[in-house]
Amino acid sequence: PEEFSLPQDDINGIQSLYGESLNPVQPTGPTTPEICDKTVIFDAITTLRGEILFFKERFFWRRHSQYPEAELHFIKSFWPSLPSDIDAAYENPEQDEVLIFKGSKFWALNGYEVVQGYPKSIYTLGFPKSVKKIDAAVHNEATGKTFFFVANKYWSYDEITKTMDQGYPKETVDDFPGIGQKVHAVFQSKGLLYFFSGKYQFEFNMESKRVLRVLRNNSWLGCRKA
Numbered sequence: 001p002e003e004f005s006l007p008q009d010d011i012n013g014i015q016s017l018y019g020e021s022l023n024p025v026q027p028t029g030p031t032t033p034e035i036c037d038k039t040v041i042f043d044a045i046t047t048l049r050g051e052i053l054f055f056k057e058r059f060f061w062r063r064h065s066q067y068p069e070a071e072l073h074f075i076k077s078f079w080p081s082l083p084s085d086i087d088a089a090y091e092n093p094e095q096d097e098v099l100i101f102k103g104s105k106f107w108a109l110n111g112y113e114v115v116q117g118y119p120k121s122i123y124t125l126g127f128p129k130s131v132k133k134i135d136a137a138v139h140n141e142a143t144g145k146t147f148f149f150v151a152n153k154y155w156s157y158d159e160i161t162k163t164m165d166q167g168y169p170k171e172t173v174d175d176f177p178g179i180g181q182k183v184h185a186v187f188q189s190k191g192l193l194y195f196f197s198g199k200y201q202f203e204f205n206m207e208s209k210r211v212l213r214v215l216r217n218n219s220w221l222g223c224r225k226a
Contacts, residue, residue: 035061035069035070035222036221037218038218039199039217042054042184042196043055043056043057043087043184044087044101046090047187047188047189048111049096050064051064052064052187052189052220054220054221055185058075059074059075060075069223070220070222079114081107082107082114083102085102086100087133087134087135088134088135088136088137088149088185089101090138090187091139092159093139095159096110096111099137103133104121104122104132105122106118106122107119122134125162125164126155127164131150133150134149134150135150135151135184136148136186137186138188139159140188140206144158144159145158146159149172150169152171152172153171154168154176155168176195177209177211178210178211179197179202179204180200183195183197184197184198191206192206192212193206196217199216200216201214201216201217202214202215
């Protein structure tokens with residue numbers, strides 16, 4: 001109970017029934033994100049067994065190609081032990097796991113179950129103590145490498161040897177030109193990387209190292225509004 005905050009739309013509903021408080025300081029709570037908000041900045045994005053999950057604060061959208069619109073859910077309703085405001089996430093299809101990061105900790109999901117033995121420290125992956133959190137992460141299925149983005153640099157992690165590749169971190173702009181100043185989220189679809197920076201996303205071809213298209217953040221959510 002001490003961690004629960006009544007959502008703003010519930011507060012609005014109560015006030016419409018019973019009137020507003022006489023207290024000069026009106027109660028406020030977290031708002032439910034709108035699916036068609038063009039300015040939304042996602043906390044993290046990952047694939048999961050053919051779906052795409054878009055995390056925002058204590059919510060996430062599930063997007064499946066067979067359904068016209070994404071479904072909005074509470075993170076806690078699927079994974080009670082996971083935190084809100086996730087920093088980064090990625091799927092490792094070979095291990096059938098999704099890794100979830102917040103601060104210096106990370107969790108492993110097998111489908112909709114949290115794997116036992118987590119959370120673990122990000123430093124077990126080989127990060128230096130100067131890294132306090134991960135901004136974004138994505139697994140490259142073609143190479144078996146996972147890219148971790150932190151500020152303006154990125155690391156390459158070998159999922160087979162479970163070690164960081166030599167020569168990293170590198171400047172993100174050198175290998176991923178044109179994707180924006182800061183990577184908020186990234187995932188892979190059909191061999192292309194989709195980088196989310198601010199309210200835009202950048203469709204990126206790894207082979208040519210160029211941006212193919214610039215899109216709105218919510219273009220994957222099935223929003224029918226302009």
